[in-house]
Amino acid sequence: MSLSTNPAAISPPPVVANGDALPVSGVRERILDAAYDLFSRRGVRDVGVNELISRSGVAKASFYRHFASKDQLVLAFLERRDQQWTVDQIVSEARRRGETPEERLLSIFDVFADWFARDDFEACSFVNILLEMGPGHPLGQASIDYLAKIRGHVEQLAEEAGLRDPENFSRSWHILMKGSIVSAAEGDRAAAGRAREMAGWLIAQYRG
Numbered sequence: 001m002s003l004s005t006n007p008a009a010i011s012p013p014p015v016v017a018n019g020d021a022l023p024v025s026g027v028r029e030r031i032l033d034a035a036y037d038l039f040s041r042r043g044v045r046d047v048g049v050n051e052l053i054s055r056s057g058v059a060k061a062s063f064y065r066h067f068a069s070k071d072q073l074v075l076a077f078l079e080r081r082d083q084q085w086t087v088d089q090i091v092s093e094a095r096r097r098g099e100t101p102e103e104r105l106l107s108i109f110d111v112f113a114d115w116f117a118r119d120d121f122e123a124c125s126f127v128n129i130l131l132e133m134g135p136g137h138p139l140g141q142a143s144i145d146y147l148a149k150i151r152g153h154v155e156q157l158a159e160e161a162g163l164r165d166p167e168n169f170s171r172s173w174h175i176l177m178k179g180s181i182v183s184a185a186e187g188d189r190a191a192a193g194r195a196r197e198m199a200g201w202l203i204a205q206y207r208g
Helices: 024-042 049-056 060-066 070-097 101-116 125-133 138-160 166-186 191-206
Strands: 015-017 020-022
Touching: 024 049, 024 060, 024 070, 024 125, 049 060, 049 070, 070 101, 070 125, 070 138, 101 138, 101 166, 101 191, 125 138, 125 166, 138 166, 166 191
Parallel strands: none
Antiparallel strands: 015 020
């Protein structure tokens, strides 16, 4: 059989990770899965590249083939966190639970209440990394940008509810969101309910 007709000869070899063969497309996801768990619970500086490589079970060369630096991996983690946490868990679930725009806004804190009650509650990675790295660091700035996206979702809900000055409303609302997360991290698992009550007052102030 000629080389051109031998599939084994023309197919790229699988990537071997600590003795396990992985398709190339799976290596990046394996690294990112490990990073998601570590970064969301421990932040950035406490997690080293060697631990990421060990946890993901890939070779060092494979790691750097997909992520030239740890910072690049953190940026990929933040992108995934935005999709899985902000969009899929918070915004989508709040929209599902509320029948009206105002109810959807308030449902954000109902979702938070469930989140705060979990044994694996890990607080907000965007706030954690911003405070850890500072606003002048590229990772801190990226966290600021993702926090702004959260306000954008709130602003859209405020517009749908017909509230006046949706931008300023979203900033005040976001303070309640972030404050409740910090309070929950301190141990106040009823923080979401307290924030929800204040959120109702805020909506009343901004009704058209």
